[in-house]
Amino acid sequence: MQRSGLRSKIYASVGAVGWISGSVGIILAACSKADPSHIPREWAGLAVIVAWLKNWSPVLAPALGGVAGVCALLRKQIGEPWVWSAIHEFLNNYRDYVFAAEASDPKDHHRVTLFRHVKWYQWPCIIRRTLDSHLMPVERSGHMTQRSDTVFRAPDDPSRTQGVAGQTWRVFQTVTINELPDLHADGSQANINEYARRTWNKPEWVRMRLQKNKQLARSFCGIPIRVKGKEWGLIIIDSRSSTAIQRNSNGVYDLMGRTLGKLLERI
Amino acid sequence: MSDWIRLNTEVLNPTREIDVAGVAVKVRLSPHDVPIAVRGRRDEQQGRFCIEFKYLDDEPSRIHSDQPEFRVWVGASSGRLCSIEIPLKSLSEDGKVALSVQVPGMIENWSRHLPETSSPRGIIAGESRRAAAGAIREASAMLAGSL
Numbered sequence: 343m344q345r346s347g348l349r350s351k352i353y354a355s356v357g358a359v360g361w362i363s364g365s366v367g368i369i370l371a372a373c374s375k376a377d378p379s380h381i382p383r384e385w386a387g388l389a390v391i392v393a394w395l396k397n398w399s400p401v402l403a404p405a406l407g408g409v410a411g412v413c414a415l416l417r418k419q420i421g422e423p424w425v426w427s428a429i430h431e432f433l434n435n436y437r438d439y440v441f442a443a444e445a446s447d448p449k450d451h452h453r454v455t456l457f458r459h460v461k462w463y464q465w466p467c468i469i470r471r472t473l474d475s476h477l478m479p480v481e482r483s484g485h486m487t488q489r490s491d492t493v494f495r496a497p498d499d500p501s502r503t504q505g506v507a508g509q510t511w512r513v514f515q516t517v518t519i520n521e522l523p524d525l526h527a528d529g530s531q532a533n534i535n536e537y538a539r540r541t542w543n544k545p546e547w548v549r550m551r552l553q554k555n556k557q558l559a560r561s562f563c564g565i566p567i568r569v570k571g572k573e574w575g576l577i578i579i580d581s582r583s584s585t586a587i588q589r590n591s592n593g594v595y596d597l598m599g600r601t602l603g604k605l606l607e608r609i
Numbered sequence: 610m611s612d613w614i615r616l617n618t619e620v621l622n623p624t625r626e627i628d629v630a631g632v633a634v635k636v637r638l639s640p641h642d643v644p645i646a647v648r649g650r651r652d653e654q655q656g657r658f659c660i661e662f663k664y665l666d667d668e669p670s671r672i673h674s675d676q677p678e679f680r681v682w683v684g685a686s687s688g689r690l691c692s693i694e695i696p697l698k699s700l701s702e703d704g705k706v707a708l709s710v711q712v713p714g715m716i717e718n719w720s721r722h723l724p725e726t727s728s729p730r731g732i733i734a735g736e737s738r739r740a741a742a743g744a745i746r747e748a749s750a751m752l753a754g755s756l
Contacts, residue, residue, distance in 0.1 A: 500729075509629050513729050515636040517629065540632050568641040571668025571686035595640050596618050596665070603641075603666040 350423040360413025367406030374399040421609035426481060429456065429605050432598065433483040433577075439594040440579060444586055449484035450557070451582040456481045457507055458575040459496060477507045477575065509542050510564025510576050520561045521584045525552050560584040565595060569606045611755040613646035613663055614748040621740045621747065641665045642689060642737040644744045649708075649755040651697070658700060658756055660712070661692040662741055679715055688734045690716070690741040704753030713742035 373395040381389040433454045438445070441452040457477040474497040494505040496512070503512045510517045522540060523533040529552050531545075537558065538545040551558060559580035566576045577595075581587055622643045624635050644662040651658055657680075664684075670691035674681040680694040695715065700707040720738045745752065 503630075513629055513636065514733055515638055516640070518624075518635045518637075519632075542630055542632065566639040566641065568639070568664075568666050568668075568687060570666060571684045571689070596645055599640055599665040600645075 349420060349426060353417060353420045353423055356413050356416045356420065360410045360417070363406040363413065364410035367403050367410060370395055370399040370403040370406065374403065425605050425608045429481050429602065430483070432602050432605065433481060436577075436594065436598055437483040437579075439598075441581065441586055444581075444583060447582075450486045452586060453580050454483040455479050455578045455580070456575065457494070457578060459511060459573065474502070477511055480575075503542070505543055506541050506562045506564050507576060507578050510566060510578070511573075514566045514573060516566070517564045518562070518587060520587060522558075522560045522562075524560060524584070525558045557582070561587040563587045567599075567602070567606070569603055574606060611648045611650065611752070613648050614751045615646050616644060616744050616747055618643050618645060621743045638733065638736050638740060642687070642733055643740045644690075647744050647748050647752065649752040651755055655694075656697050657694045658697055659692060659694045660745060660752070662690055662744065664689060674719060679719060681719060687737075689737050700756070704756040705749055707756060708749035708752050709746050713746050716742040716745070 373392055376392050376396060378389040378393040378396070381392065433456060437449075437452060437454040440454070441447070444452055456479070458480045459475060460478050461475045474495050477494045477496045479492065494503075494507040496503050496508045500512050503509055506517065506519060519540060523537050525533055525537055525548070534545050534548050534552070537543075538548045541548075541562070548558070557580075559582060561581045561584055563579040564576050565579070567574050579587055618640065622637050622640075624637050626633055627636055628634075629636070641664060644664055646663040647660060648663075649658060649660050668687060669685045670682040671685045672680065673683040678696060678699060682691045682693070683689060684691055693712075693716065695712060701711055716738060720735065720742075723735075
């Protein structure tokens with residue numbers, strides 16, 4: 343999950359490169375029509391520069407135009423910073439509604455995470471060199487546990503889907519799981535096996551997370567999301583409380599989900 | 610066209626318990642697959658009554674059934690029920706009966722004749738159509754005003 347500050351800096355940098363490339367490309371294209379012999383003798387230095395640019399403009403102008411185009415595409419992929427801020431705010435508000443009764447708990451004990459379904463040939467799956475599609479976290483509520491690199495397999499072969507996120511994607515229905523074992527209180531093999539079975543993970547993966555003292559929620563809710571009718575990704579609500587998600591998380595989403603959909607159309 | 614009638618999605622989208630990859634879990638349709646509002650329009654010129662469904666996200670629609678007695682538009686990507694058109698002469702004069710019994714029955718009858726599929730997406734599409742039929746029943750009293 344890309345840190346929002348880094349994402350904003352990359353977006354701005356790519357934009358600057360695109361603007362500069364495009365502007366220089368336009369100047370070069372204009373220079374291709376210029377005649378250095380018409381430049382006054384007092385500006386002889388400029389005539390040399392214009393002549394040089396005129397020689398190189400057939401190559402550089404289209405190349406810089408291409409760079410500007412690539413930058414524009416990259417910015418579209420990254421998404422405008424204000425859109426990500428609005429999505430983060432949405433997740434915060436949604437989290438506050440769902441866990442209103444747990445308002446005094448630390449924010450990272452009850453989280454709402456937005457996952458995007460990314461095909462193997464799309465960024466950033468392609469750098470993982472895997473032929474499987476994945477569900478990748480792109481934004482999360484709160485101000486902690488933001489640097490998540492936990493992804494879940496969601497390939498075309500349904501038998502290889504992984505985790506609550508993977509199975510929610512597979513059935514594309516809202517899935518709710520409560521009363522999972524508290525592994526931080528009792529990390530016995532029996533509890534690890536039970537937790538792994540009920541969350542569609544391997545026991546080794548669960549044990550690894552427990553050893554790294556990572557959060558192992560006791561209840562989950564996965565809500566699939568469509569954007570313009572197409573399957574886009576999902577929201578995963580996780581909580582250290584075993585029963586908090588039994589309350590109405592769907593009804594609140596019905597009130598707020600249209601806003602999220604409009605924001606996701608922009609990324 | 611009447612104003613959008615907001616629906617109670619808790620009623621339209623009940624929780625079920627199913628087995629997912631060997632684990633018993635509670636599921637409901639995605640909130641994106643259940644209509645959140647519905648509205649109706651009487652077209653005297655064409656002699657038809659048109660009902661539209663609103664979802665959490667918008668998408669283009671395509672015609673699915675062009676039978677004169679029952680025209681259906683579904684979402685181009687999702688297959689959700691977007692709108693239906695019924696001839697006025699085939700509806701009961703009692704608007705409430707027409708909308709609480711006849712029209713949902715037409716949707717369910719049309720849905721039954723679609724190719725059966727047990728794939729997850731096929732199941733979702735079937736449940737979504739049932740939710741749409743339920744939406745008309747729920748809003749029948751208010752829709753009857755535009756009939």
